[in-house]
Amino acid sequence: MEGKLTCDQCGKTFTQASTLRTHLHIHSRERPYSCEECGKAFIRKEVLKIHQRTHSGERPYDCKQCGKTFTHMSALKAHLRIHSGERPYDCKQCGKTFTHMSNLKKHLRIHSGEKPYGCEKCGKTFTEMRSLKAHLRIHSGESPYDCKQCGKTFTHMHHFKTHLRIHSGQRPYHCEQCGKTFTQMSNLQTHLRVHSGERPYYCEQCGKTFTQMSNLKTHLRHIHSGERPYHCEQCEKTFTHVNLFKAHVRIHSGERPYHCCQCGKNYTQMNGLKAHLRIHRRETQRNSLSVTNVNKDSCHTLLSPTINTDVNHRLDQTVPQHQMTTRNAVSEPAAPTSSDKSIKLKNLQIWLHRVQM
Numbered sequence: 423m424e425g426k427l428t429c430d431q432c433g434k435t436f437t438q439a440s441t442l443r444t445h446l447h448i449h450s451r452e453r454p455y456s457c458e459e460c461g462k463a464f465i466r467k468e469v470l471k472i473h474q475r476t477h478s479g480e481r482p483y484d485c486k487q488c489g490k491t492f493t494h495m496s497a498l499k500a501h502l503r504i505h506s507g508e509r510p511y512d513c514k515q516c517g518k519t520f521t522h523m524s525n526l527k528k529h530l531r532i533h534s535g536e537k538p539y540g541c542e543k544c545g546k547t548f549t550e551m552r553s554l555k556a557h558l559r560i561h562s563g564e565s566p567y568d569c570k571q572c573g574k575t576f577t578h579m580h581h582f583k584t585h586l587r588i589h590s591g592q593r594p595y596h597c598e599q600c601g602k603t604f605t606q607m608s609n610l611q612t613h614l615r616v617h618s619g620e621r622p623y624y625c626e627q628c629g630k631t632f633t634q635m636s637n638l639k640t641h642l643r644h645i646h647s648g649e650r651p652y653h654c655e656q657c658e659k660t661f662t663h664v665n666l667f668k669a670h671v672r673i674h675s676g677e678r679p680y681h682c683c684q685c686g687k688n689y690t691q692m693n694g695l696k697a698h699l700r701i702h703r704r705e706t707q708r709n710s711l712s713v714t715n716v717n718k719d720s721c722h723t724l725l726s727p728t729i730n731t732d733v734n735h736r737l738d739q740t741v742p743q744h745q746m747t748t749r750n751a752v753s754e755p756a757a758p759t760s761s762d763k764s765i766k767l768k769n770l771q772i773w774l775h776r777v778q779m
Contacts, residue, residue, distance in 0.1 A: 434540065448538075448551075483654065496522075514623055532623075546651075552578075574679055 427436040431449045436442040444466055447453065453463035455470040458710045459477045464470045472494045475481065481491035483498040487505050492498045500522045503509065509519035511526040515533045520526045528549055531537065537547035539554040543561050548554045554577040559565065565575035566583035571589045577580040584606050586592065593603035595610040599617050604610045611633055615621065621631035623638040627646050632638045643649040643662040650660035652667035661667040669691045672678065678688035680695040684702050689695045 518622075572679065 427439060427442045428434070429436070429442065429445055429449075431446075434445065436445065447465040453465055453549065455465070455467050456463040457473055457477075458468060459474075460703050462473060464473060475493040481493050483495050484490070485492075485498060485501055485505075487502075490501060492501065503521040509521050511520040511523050512518065513520075513526060513529055513533070517532075518529060520529065531549040539547050539548040539551050539559075540546070541548075541554060541557055542559075546557060548557065559577035565577050567576040567578075567579055568574070569582070569585060569589075574585065581604075588604040593605050595604040595607050597604075597610060597613055597617075598603065602613060604613065615633040623632040623635050624630065625632075625638060625641055625646070627642075627650055630641065632641065633675075640663050643651070650662050652661040652664055653659065653669055654661075654667070654674070659670060661670065672690040678690050680689040680692050681778040682688070682695060682702075687698060703778065
């Protein structure tokens with residue numbers, strides 16, 4: 423009977439018996455269709471066919487506006503909404519809109535609290551199957567995606583692709599209000615709440631609101647439940663958040679993946695690198711201020727060997743040696759001629775102009 427085929431496990435209804443049978447694979451975790459090349463298994467045969475294009479490189483669906491190609495039609499349709507601005511699926515509870523129905527369904531679980539995918543090893547539950555798969559790799563230790571440039575490994579392809587943008591410098595998502603750019607769409611969406619003031623995630627125990635679900639979860643663990651689910655096997659220290667746990671593990675492993683390109687110093691955490699980079703910025707600002715002060719001083723000061731060392735170094739490279747006064751001579755140097763002054767002043771002014779551009 424139409425609309426009366428019901429799943430005994432979750433209550434979901436279907437119009438066709440074949441659709442119900444496919445759905446039941448979600449609960450049984452049966453995946454009868456497997457890829458001969460990599461062994462990955464799927465619930466539906468058509469999903470296997472789409473997956474096989476990953477190996478063949480076939481991307482038969484292309485966007486006429488930007489040339490981007492896709493392995494299946496539904497992905498192209500969702501992509502086209504980026505160009506049109508169409509977001510036809512909206513959440514009745516908070517008004518948030520989506521380009522794809524599947525994204526709306528995932529979002530609705532935030533409001534309902536539904537987490538249908540559970541880990542049999544630790545009991546943790548997830549709103550999406552792919553999140554459960556990525557989580558299971560924590561238990562197995564599998565990190566199938568590795569970066570050829572720095573050797574870092576990842577449990578999830580999405581995290582790997584995002585990481586590659588660190589090396590390429592690609593930041594494809596930008597805020598139209600302030601121009602700030604991001605490596606991930608999710609980071610841009612979170613950032614936009616700074617401008618809108620939106621804080622959609624709130625704590626039912628104390629009323630505090632958050633811009634991100636992850637911040638709410640951390641708050642609940644740290645403040646209300648006291649739960650610290652991540653523990654170090656080497657020293658038994660526990661943590662409320664996986665990022666804090668990962669950073670701590672590097673203390674034992676000695677891994678320092680965050681590298682300063684200016685001086686070569688390495689850090690265990692991104693925050694440490696950011697704090698270090700501020701030191702370089704302050705040094706640059708001090709040098710710039712020193713140059714500005716030199717520019718404001720007299721002609722005599724400009725020609726003095728006590729001005730900014732970097733300035734003198736560059737002048738040494740610019741002005742012929744026979745035209746320059748020896749800086750570190752033991753005896754009193756000869757007074758520069760008017761020709762020497764003119765040449766040196768001209769070169770210094772040129773360099774100052776370049777610095778201030």
